[in-house]
Amino acid sequence: MLPEVQSLHQTQSLVRIPPSQDVPLSGRVRRLLDTEPIRRLASISQLGMVSLVYPGANHSRWEHSIGVFHNALQFLARFEGDSAFQQMTNHRLQEAFVIAALVHDLGHWPFCHPIEDMGLEGIQSHELRAQSWLSNSDLAGCLNSDWECCVEDVVALLTGSDKPEDLDHRGYHFLRSCISGPVDIDKLDYLYRDSLHAGVPYGQNFDKTRLISTLCIHPDTGGLAIGEKGKTAAEMMVFARYVMFSEVYWHHAVRAATAMLQRSVFLLQNRMDLDSSLRLDDPAWIAKLRRASEGSVAEPLVEGLFGARRRLYKRAVEFNVVEGAEIHGAIARKPYWWLVATSEKLAERVAKSTGIAIHAADLLIDAPPAKLEVDINLDVVHRDGQVRSLREVSPVAAALADHQFDNYVKRVRLFVRPDLLTQINTKFTKQHWASEILEACQTVE
DSSP: OOHHHHGGGOOSSEEEETTTEEEEOOHHHHHHHTSHHHHHGGGSBSSGGGGGTSTTOOOBHHHHHHHHHHHHHHHHHHTTTOHHHHHHOOHHHHHHHHHHHHHTTTTOOTTHHHHHHTTOTTOOOHHHHHHHHHHSSHHHHHHHHHOSSOHHHHHHHHHOOOOOTTSOHHHHHHHHHHHSSSSOHHHHHHHHHHHHHHTOSGGGOSOHHHHHHTEEEOTTTOSEEEEGGGHHHHHHHHHHHHHHIIIIITOHHHHHHHHHHHHHHHHHTTTTTHHHHTTSOHHHHHHHHHHHHTTSTTHHHHHHHHSSSOOOOEEEEEEOSSSSHHHHHHHTTOOHHHHHHHHHHHHHHHHHHHOOOOOGGGEEEEOOOSSOOOOOOOEEEOTTSOEEEHHHHOHHHHHHHHTTTHHHHSOEEEEEOHHHHHHHHTTOOHHHHHHHHHHHHHTOO
Protein backbone atom coordinates (compact mmCIF):
# COMPACT_ATOMS: atom_id res chain seq x y z
CA MET A 1 0.00 0.00 0.00
CA LEU A 2 1.26 3.48 -0.77
CA PRO A 3 2.34 5.49 2.29
CA GLU A 4 -0.07 8.25 1.22
CA VAL A 5 -2.98 5.81 1.49
CA GLN A 6 -1.75 4.54 4.86
CA SER A 7 -1.68 8.13 6.13
CA LEU A 8 -5.43 8.61 5.56
CA HIS A 9 -6.09 7.69 9.18
CA GLN A 10 -3.19 9.65 10.68
CA THR A 11 -3.36 13.13 12.15
CA GLN A 12 0.12 14.38 11.34
CA SER A 13 1.23 16.44 8.33
CA LEU A 14 -2.18 17.54 7.06
CA VAL A 15 -3.47 20.38 4.95
CA ARG A 16 -7.05 21.53 5.54
CA ILE A 17 -9.30 22.59 2.68
CA PRO A 18 -13.02 23.41 2.75
CA PRO A 19 -15.24 22.01 4.09
CA SER A 20 -13.14 20.99 7.12
CA GLN A 21 -11.39 18.40 4.94
CA ASP A 22 -8.07 17.13 6.27
CA VAL A 23 -5.81 15.87 3.49
CA PRO A 24 -2.64 13.97 4.49
CA LEU A 25 0.58 15.06 2.81
CA SER A 26 3.72 12.95 2.72
CA GLY A 27 7.10 14.60 2.25
CA ARG A 28 7.25 13.68 -1.42
CA VAL A 29 3.74 15.04 -2.06
CA ARG A 30 4.69 18.30 -0.35
CA ARG A 31 7.67 18.58 -2.65
CA LEU A 32 5.35 18.23 -5.64
CA LEU A 33 3.01 20.88 -4.26
CA ASP A 34 5.91 23.30 -3.86
CA THR A 35 6.92 23.14 -7.53
CA GLU A 36 6.28 26.14 -9.74
CA PRO A 37 3.69 24.52 -12.07
CA ILE A 38 1.47 23.37 -9.20
CA ARG A 39 1.90 26.58 -7.19
CA ARG A 40 0.72 28.45 -10.31
CA LEU A 41 -2.68 26.75 -9.94
CA ALA A 42 -3.22 28.70 -6.70
CA SER A 43 -3.57 31.83 -8.83
CA ILE A 44 -5.98 30.33 -11.38
CA SER A 45 -9.68 30.42 -10.58
CA GLN A 46 -11.59 27.16 -10.72
CA LEU A 47 -14.79 28.78 -12.01
CA GLY A 48 -13.71 31.91 -13.85
CA MET A 49 -16.74 34.02 -14.70
CA VAL A 50 -19.00 32.34 -12.16
CA SER A 51 -17.64 34.63 -9.42
CA LEU A 52 -19.25 37.62 -11.19
CA VAL A 53 -22.61 36.12 -10.24
CA TYR A 54 -21.74 34.06 -7.14
CA PRO A 55 -19.17 36.16 -5.22
CA GLY A 56 -17.93 33.26 -3.09
CA ALA A 57 -17.00 31.14 -6.10
CA ASN A 58 -13.41 32.34 -6.22
CA HIS A 59 -11.66 29.14 -5.15
CA SER A 60 -8.57 28.03 -7.04
CA ARG A 61 -7.62 25.05 -9.14
CA TRP A 62 -4.94 24.37 -6.52
CA GLU A 63 -7.59 23.78 -3.84
CA HIS A 64 -9.58 21.59 -6.23
CA SER A 65 -6.48 19.59 -7.17
CA ILE A 66 -5.82 18.76 -3.52
CA GLY A 67 -9.42 17.59 -3.21
CA VAL A 68 -9.06 15.34 -6.25
CA PHE A 69 -5.80 13.95 -4.83
CA HIS A 70 -7.67 13.13 -1.61
CA ASN A 71 -10.35 11.32 -3.60
CA ALA A 72 -7.64 9.27 -5.35
CA LEU A 73 -6.34 8.10 -1.98
CA GLN A 74 -9.87 7.14 -0.92
CA PHE A 75 -10.38 5.20 -4.15
CA LEU A 76 -7.17 3.24 -3.56
CA ALA A 77 -8.17 2.61 0.06
CA ARG A 78 -11.50 1.22 -1.13
CA PHE A 79 -9.66 -1.50 -3.08
CA GLU A 80 -7.04 -2.20 -0.44
CA GLY A 81 -8.33 -5.70 0.24
CA ASP A 82 -9.45 -6.48 -3.32
CA SER A 83 -7.23 -9.27 -4.65
CA ALA A 84 -8.19 -8.61 -8.29
CA PHE A 85 -7.19 -4.96 -7.95
CA GLN A 86 -3.91 -5.86 -6.28
CA GLN A 87 -3.08 -8.33 -9.05
CA MET A 88 -3.57 -5.84 -11.87
CA THR A 89 -1.83 -2.86 -10.24
CA ASN A 90 1.48 -2.28 -8.50
CA HIS A 91 3.14 0.57 -6.64
CA ARG A 92 4.28 2.22 -9.84
CA LEU A 93 0.81 2.32 -11.40
CA GLN A 94 -0.84 3.40 -8.15
CA GLU A 95 1.75 6.15 -7.76
CA ALA A 96 1.03 7.35 -11.31
CA PHE A 97 -2.67 7.45 -10.43
CA VAL A 98 -2.08 9.54 -7.31
CA ILE A 99 0.17 11.99 -9.16
CA ALA A 100 -2.24 12.20 -12.10
CA ALA A 101 -4.94 13.21 -9.62
CA LEU A 102 -2.74 15.94 -8.20
CA VAL A 103 -1.68 17.35 -11.58
CA HIS A 104 -4.82 16.69 -13.64
CA ASP A 105 -5.44 20.45 -14.04
CA LEU A 106 -1.79 21.34 -14.58
CA GLY A 107 -2.32 22.42 -18.19
CA HIS A 108 -5.20 24.77 -17.40
CA TRP A 109 -4.82 28.45 -18.11
CA PRO A 110 -7.02 31.39 -17.05
CA PHE A 111 -10.61 30.93 -18.26
CA CYS A 112 -9.49 27.74 -19.97
CA HIS A 113 -12.79 26.03 -20.77
CA PRO A 114 -14.49 28.97 -22.55
CA ILE A 115 -11.38 29.54 -24.65
CA GLU A 116 -11.01 25.84 -25.46
CA ASP A 117 -14.66 25.77 -26.55
CA MET A 118 -13.82 28.34 -29.22
CA GLY A 119 -11.61 25.86 -31.10
CA LEU A 120 -9.02 28.46 -32.08
CA GLU A 121 -6.28 27.28 -34.39
CA GLY A 122 -2.93 26.56 -32.75
CA ILE A 123 -4.26 26.34 -29.19
CA GLN A 124 -3.37 22.99 -27.65
CA SER A 125 -5.75 21.26 -25.27
CA HIS A 126 -5.04 21.63 -21.59
CA GLU A 127 -4.25 17.89 -21.42
CA LEU A 128 -1.37 18.32 -23.90
CA ARG A 129 -0.16 21.40 -22.05
CA ALA A 130 -0.05 19.34 -18.86
CA GLN A 131 2.40 17.00 -20.56
CA SER A 132 4.67 19.96 -21.36
CA TRP A 133 4.58 21.20 -17.78
CA LEU A 134 5.38 17.71 -16.47
CA SER A 135 8.28 17.14 -18.81
CA ASN A 136 9.91 20.57 -18.73
CA SER A 137 9.84 21.73 -15.14
CA ASP A 138 11.03 20.83 -11.65
CA LEU A 139 8.16 18.35 -11.48
CA ALA A 140 10.20 15.91 -13.58
CA GLY A 141 13.04 16.08 -11.07
CA CYS A 142 10.66 15.31 -8.21
CA LEU A 143 9.31 12.27 -10.03
CA ASN A 144 12.81 10.98 -10.78
CA SER A 145 14.01 11.32 -7.20
CA ASP A 146 10.93 10.39 -5.14
CA TRP A 147 8.69 8.09 -7.16
CA GLU A 148 8.84 4.78 -9.02
CA CYS A 149 6.59 6.02 -11.85
CA CYS A 150 7.69 8.32 -14.65
CA VAL A 151 6.22 11.21 -16.64
CA GLU A 152 5.01 8.85 -19.37
CA ASP A 153 3.00 6.80 -16.87
CA VAL A 154 1.23 9.90 -15.54
CA VAL A 155 0.56 11.35 -19.00
CA ALA A 156 -0.94 8.06 -20.21
CA LEU A 157 -3.46 8.07 -17.34
CA LEU A 158 -4.28 11.76 -17.85
CA THR A 159 -4.76 11.73 -21.59
CA GLY A 160 -5.77 8.14 -22.37
CA SER A 161 -2.81 7.96 -24.75
CA ASP A 162 -0.79 4.82 -25.40
CA LYS A 163 0.42 3.41 -22.11
CA PRO A 164 4.01 2.27 -21.55
CA GLU A 165 4.22 -1.37 -22.65
CA ASP A 166 5.36 -2.67 -19.27
CA LEU A 167 2.26 -1.42 -17.43
CA ASP A 168 -0.57 -3.89 -16.86
CA HIS A 169 -3.32 -3.14 -19.38
CA ARG A 170 -6.11 -4.06 -16.97
CA GLY A 171 -4.82 -1.85 -14.19
CA TYR A 172 -4.21 1.03 -16.57
CA HIS A 173 -7.73 0.72 -18.03
CA PHE A 174 -9.34 0.60 -14.59
CA LEU A 175 -7.44 3.56 -13.12
CA ARG A 176 -8.02 5.57 -16.28
CA SER A 177 -11.78 5.08 -15.78
CA CYS A 178 -11.37 6.39 -12.22
CA ILE A 179 -9.81 9.60 -13.58
CA SER A 180 -12.24 10.17 -16.44
CA GLY A 181 -15.68 8.58 -16.34
CA PRO A 182 -19.25 9.00 -15.10
CA VAL A 183 -18.12 8.69 -11.48
CA ASP A 184 -14.53 9.87 -11.23
CA ILE A 185 -12.23 11.54 -8.72
CA ASP A 186 -12.58 14.89 -10.51
CA LYS A 187 -16.38 15.11 -10.59
CA LEU A 188 -16.70 13.89 -7.01
CA ASP A 189 -14.69 16.90 -5.92
CA TYR A 190 -15.74 19.75 -8.20
CA LEU A 191 -19.49 19.22 -7.84
CA TYR A 192 -19.34 19.52 -4.07
CA ARG A 193 -16.62 22.20 -3.96
CA ASP A 194 -18.16 24.44 -6.62
CA SER A 195 -21.54 24.17 -4.93
CA LEU A 196 -20.04 24.96 -1.54
CA HIS A 197 -18.20 28.08 -2.70
CA ALA A 198 -21.09 29.31 -4.86
CA GLY A 199 -23.33 29.12 -1.80
CA VAL A 200 -25.89 26.79 -3.35
CA PRO A 201 -26.90 23.31 -2.13
CA TYR A 202 -27.34 21.60 -5.49
CA GLY A 203 -23.95 19.90 -5.84
CA GLN A 204 -23.79 18.74 -2.24
CA ASN A 205 -26.88 16.54 -2.18
CA PHE A 206 -25.32 13.19 -2.94
CA ASP A 207 -23.56 10.71 -0.68
CA LYS A 208 -19.92 10.58 -1.75
CA THR A 209 -18.91 8.27 1.08
CA ARG A 210 -21.59 5.76 0.14
CA LEU A 211 -20.67 5.98 -3.52
CA ILE A 212 -16.99 5.28 -2.91
CA SER A 213 -17.78 2.40 -0.57
CA THR A 214 -19.72 0.63 -3.36
CA LEU A 215 -17.13 1.04 -6.13
CA CYS A 216 -16.14 -2.21 -7.81
CA ILE A 217 -14.38 -3.61 -10.86
CA HIS A 218 -16.70 -4.31 -13.78
CA PRO A 219 -16.73 -8.09 -14.29
CA ASP A 220 -16.80 -7.79 -18.08
CA THR A 221 -15.04 -4.57 -19.12
CA GLY A 222 -12.61 -4.22 -16.21
CA GLY A 223 -13.56 -0.57 -15.79
CA LEU A 224 -15.11 1.19 -12.82
CA ALA A 225 -18.61 0.13 -11.77
CA ILE A 226 -20.74 0.36 -8.64
CA GLY A 227 -22.56 -2.15 -6.50
CA GLU A 228 -26.34 -1.98 -6.29
CA LYS A 229 -26.19 -0.26 -2.89
CA GLY A 230 -24.62 2.73 -4.62
CA LYS A 231 -27.45 3.22 -7.13
CA THR A 232 -29.22 5.99 -5.24
CA ALA A 233 -25.98 7.87 -4.57
CA ALA A 234 -25.03 7.59 -8.25
CA GLU A 235 -28.35 8.86 -9.58
CA MET A 236 -28.28 11.72 -7.08
CA MET A 237 -24.81 12.64 -8.37
CA VAL A 238 -26.09 12.63 -11.96
CA PHE A 239 -28.97 14.86 -10.96
CA ALA A 240 -26.66 17.14 -8.94
CA ARG A 241 -24.59 17.67 -12.06
CA TYR A 242 -27.69 18.53 -14.05
CA VAL A 243 -28.81 21.15 -11.54
CA MET A 244 -25.31 22.65 -11.18
CA PHE A 245 -25.19 23.22 -14.92
CA SER A 246 -28.67 24.70 -14.90
CA GLU A 247 -28.25 27.03 -11.93
CA VAL A 248 -24.52 27.81 -11.83
CA TYR A 249 -22.36 26.97 -14.83
CA TRP A 250 -25.01 28.00 -17.39
CA HIS A 251 -26.71 30.74 -15.37
CA HIS A 252 -27.67 33.42 -17.89
CA ALA A 253 -25.45 36.12 -16.36
CA VAL A 254 -22.48 33.72 -16.21
CA ARG A 255 -23.01 32.97 -19.88
CA ALA A 256 -23.29 36.70 -20.70
CA ALA A 257 -19.86 37.21 -19.15
CA THR A 258 -18.55 34.14 -20.96
CA ALA A 259 -19.85 35.40 -24.31
CA MET A 260 -18.16 38.76 -23.69
CA LEU A 261 -14.87 37.07 -22.81
CA GLN A 262 -14.96 34.79 -25.85
CA ARG A 263 -15.66 37.64 -28.27
CA SER A 264 -12.87 39.70 -26.67
CA VAL A 265 -10.39 36.85 -27.08
CA PHE A 266 -11.53 36.29 -30.66
CA LEU A 267 -11.00 39.95 -31.53
CA LEU A 268 -7.66 40.24 -29.71
CA GLN A 269 -6.06 36.83 -30.25
CA ASN A 270 -3.33 38.18 -32.54
CA ARG A 271 -2.90 41.44 -30.69
CA MET A 272 -2.05 39.70 -27.40
CA ASP A 273 -0.16 36.61 -28.70
CA LEU A 274 -2.72 34.33 -27.11
CA ASP A 275 -0.69 31.12 -27.15
CA SER A 276 2.21 32.53 -25.13
CA SER A 277 -0.22 34.11 -22.65
CA LEU A 278 -1.62 30.75 -21.61
CA ARG A 279 1.27 30.12 -19.21
CA LEU A 280 0.24 33.13 -17.11
CA ASP A 281 -1.89 33.17 -13.97
CA ASP A 282 -5.21 35.03 -13.71
CA PRO A 283 -3.98 38.52 -12.70
CA ALA A 284 -1.20 38.61 -15.30
CA TRP A 285 -3.47 37.27 -18.05
CA ILE A 286 -6.24 39.76 -17.30
CA ALA A 287 -3.73 42.63 -17.27
CA LYS A 288 -2.41 41.52 -20.66
CA LEU A 289 -5.94 41.28 -22.10
CA ARG A 290 -6.80 44.77 -20.85
CA ARG A 291 -3.63 46.24 -22.36
CA ALA A 292 -4.31 44.53 -25.68
CA SER A 293 -7.88 45.87 -25.76
CA GLU A 294 -6.96 49.54 -25.32
CA GLY A 295 -8.34 51.59 -28.19
CA SER A 296 -9.97 48.58 -29.87
CA VAL A 297 -13.60 47.56 -30.39
CA ALA A 298 -13.05 44.93 -27.69
CA GLU A 299 -12.23 47.48 -24.98
CA PRO A 300 -15.85 47.98 -23.78
CA LEU A 301 -16.26 44.20 -23.53
CA VAL A 302 -13.04 43.72 -21.57
CA GLU A 303 -13.64 46.67 -19.26
CA GLY A 304 -17.20 45.52 -18.64
CA LEU A 305 -15.72 42.31 -17.26
CA PHE A 306 -12.52 43.42 -15.56
CA GLY A 307 -12.77 47.19 -15.21
CA ALA A 308 -13.74 49.24 -12.17
CA ARG A 309 -17.44 48.80 -12.88
CA ARG A 310 -19.09 45.54 -13.89
CA ARG A 311 -21.15 46.03 -17.03
CA LEU A 312 -22.49 42.78 -18.43
CA TYR A 313 -24.49 42.41 -21.61
CA LYS A 314 -28.17 41.63 -21.10
CA ARG A 315 -30.17 38.65 -22.29
CA ALA A 316 -32.49 39.55 -25.16
CA VAL A 317 -33.94 36.11 -26.00
CA GLU A 318 -33.13 32.47 -25.40
CA PHE A 319 -34.13 29.15 -26.97
CA ASN A 320 -33.90 25.48 -26.00
CA VAL A 321 -35.22 22.29 -27.58
CA VAL A 322 -38.69 22.87 -26.11
CA GLU A 323 -39.10 26.59 -26.69
CA GLY A 324 -37.37 27.43 -29.94
CA ALA A 325 -36.30 24.03 -31.23
CA GLU A 326 -35.71 25.34 -34.77
CA ILE A 327 -33.27 28.01 -33.68
CA HIS A 328 -31.60 25.75 -31.12
CA GLY A 329 -31.09 23.11 -33.79
CA ALA A 330 -29.71 25.64 -36.25
CA ILE A 331 -27.16 27.18 -33.86
CA ALA A 332 -26.21 24.70 -31.12
CA ARG A 333 -22.73 23.13 -31.51
CA LYS A 334 -21.71 25.29 -34.43
CA PRO A 335 -18.05 26.43 -34.67
CA TYR A 336 -17.26 29.63 -32.81
CA TRP A 337 -16.23 31.54 -35.95
CA TRP A 338 -19.68 30.74 -37.37
CA LEU A 339 -21.38 32.18 -34.28
CA VAL A 340 -19.36 35.38 -34.68
CA ALA A 341 -20.22 35.65 -38.36
CA THR A 342 -23.90 35.02 -37.65
CA SER A 343 -24.05 37.59 -34.86
CA GLU A 344 -22.41 40.16 -37.15
CA LYS A 345 -25.00 39.48 -39.84
CA LEU A 346 -27.71 39.73 -37.20
CA ALA A 347 -26.39 43.10 -36.02
CA GLU A 348 -26.61 44.40 -39.59
CA ARG A 349 -30.18 43.15 -39.98
CA VAL A 350 -31.37 44.53 -36.64
CA ALA A 351 -29.76 47.92 -37.32
CA LYS A 352 -31.48 48.11 -40.70
CA SER A 353 -34.83 46.98 -39.29
CA THR A 354 -34.87 49.31 -36.26
CA GLY A 355 -32.85 52.28 -37.48
CA ILE A 356 -30.65 52.00 -34.37
CA ALA A 357 -26.86 52.25 -34.76
CA ILE A 358 -25.54 48.82 -33.78
CA HIS A 359 -21.92 47.69 -33.97
CA ALA A 360 -21.00 44.11 -34.84
CA ALA A 361 -19.75 43.53 -31.27
CA ASP A 362 -22.97 44.81 -29.69
CA LEU A 363 -24.80 41.49 -30.23
CA LEU A 364 -23.34 38.20 -28.98
CA ILE A 365 -24.74 34.76 -29.72
CA ASP A 366 -23.98 32.19 -27.04
CA ALA A 367 -24.59 28.53 -27.85
CA PRO A 368 -23.79 25.05 -26.54
CA PRO A 369 -20.31 23.93 -27.66
CA ALA A 370 -19.74 20.72 -29.60
CA LYS A 371 -18.70 18.71 -26.56
CA LEU A 372 -21.51 17.09 -24.56
CA GLU A 373 -21.07 17.24 -20.79
CA VAL A 374 -23.09 14.37 -19.40
CA ASP A 375 -21.80 10.81 -19.36
CA ILE A 376 -24.00 8.37 -17.47
CA ASN A 377 -22.64 5.19 -19.02
CA LEU A 378 -22.19 3.63 -15.62
CA ASP A 379 -23.00 0.00 -14.86
CA VAL A 380 -24.46 -1.39 -11.65
CA VAL A 381 -23.31 -4.84 -10.50
CA HIS A 382 -26.03 -6.64 -8.54
CA ARG A 383 -25.54 -9.18 -5.80
CA ASP A 384 -26.64 -12.00 -8.09
CA GLY A 385 -23.86 -11.06 -10.52
CA GLN A 386 -26.10 -9.47 -13.13
CA VAL A 387 -24.90 -6.20 -14.62
CA ARG A 388 -27.32 -3.47 -15.68
CA SER A 389 -26.68 0.06 -16.82
CA LEU A 390 -27.62 2.87 -14.45
CA ARG A 391 -30.20 4.12 -16.94
CA GLU A 392 -31.93 0.71 -16.81
CA VAL A 393 -32.36 0.79 -13.04
CA SER A 394 -32.83 4.54 -12.51
CA PRO A 395 -35.69 6.63 -13.96
CA VAL A 396 -33.70 9.79 -13.22
CA ALA A 397 -30.67 8.59 -15.18
CA ALA A 398 -32.85 7.25 -17.98
CA ALA A 399 -34.62 10.58 -18.40
CA LEU A 400 -31.33 12.47 -18.58
CA ALA A 401 -29.91 9.94 -21.04
CA ASP A 402 -32.90 9.88 -23.35
CA HIS A 403 -33.46 13.63 -23.22
CA GLN A 404 -29.86 14.86 -23.27
CA PHE A 405 -29.77 17.54 -20.61
CA ASP A 406 -27.29 19.64 -22.55
CA ASN A 407 -30.16 20.53 -24.88
CA TYR A 408 -32.24 21.87 -22.00
CA VAL A 409 -29.83 23.68 -19.69
CA LYS A 410 -27.45 24.82 -22.43
CA ARG A 411 -29.62 27.27 -24.25
CA VAL A 412 -28.96 29.36 -27.30
CA ARG A 413 -28.97 32.92 -26.01
CA LEU A 414 -28.61 36.34 -27.55
CA PHE A 415 -26.90 38.98 -25.41
CA VAL A 416 -27.05 42.69 -26.24
CA ARG A 417 -25.14 45.73 -25.00
CA PRO A 418 -27.27 46.92 -22.08
CA ASP A 419 -27.93 50.48 -23.21
CA LEU A 420 -29.16 49.19 -26.60
CA LEU A 421 -31.48 46.47 -25.38
CA THR A 422 -34.27 48.74 -24.15
CA GLN A 423 -34.25 50.66 -27.43
CA ILE A 424 -34.41 47.50 -29.53
CA ASN A 425 -37.06 45.79 -27.40
CA THR A 426 -39.47 48.68 -27.94
CA LYS A 427 -39.49 47.62 -31.58
CA PHE A 428 -38.85 43.84 -31.32
CA THR A 429 -40.86 40.93 -29.94
CA LYS A 430 -39.44 37.46 -29.39
CA GLN A 431 -40.95 36.44 -32.71
CA HIS A 432 -39.10 39.30 -34.43
CA TRP A 433 -35.85 38.14 -32.86
CA ALA A 434 -36.46 34.54 -33.90
CA SER A 435 -37.16 35.53 -37.49
CA GLU A 436 -34.09 37.75 -37.73
CA ILE A 437 -31.83 35.12 -36.16
CA LEU A 438 -32.96 32.42 -38.58
CA GLU A 439 -32.47 34.76 -41.52
CA ALA A 440 -28.97 35.64 -40.28
CA CYS A 441 -28.11 31.94 -39.93
CA GLN A 442 -29.01 31.32 -43.56
CA THR A 443 -26.64 34.01 -44.81
CA VAL A 444 -23.54 32.37 -43.25
CA GLU A 445 -22.01 29.43 -45.06
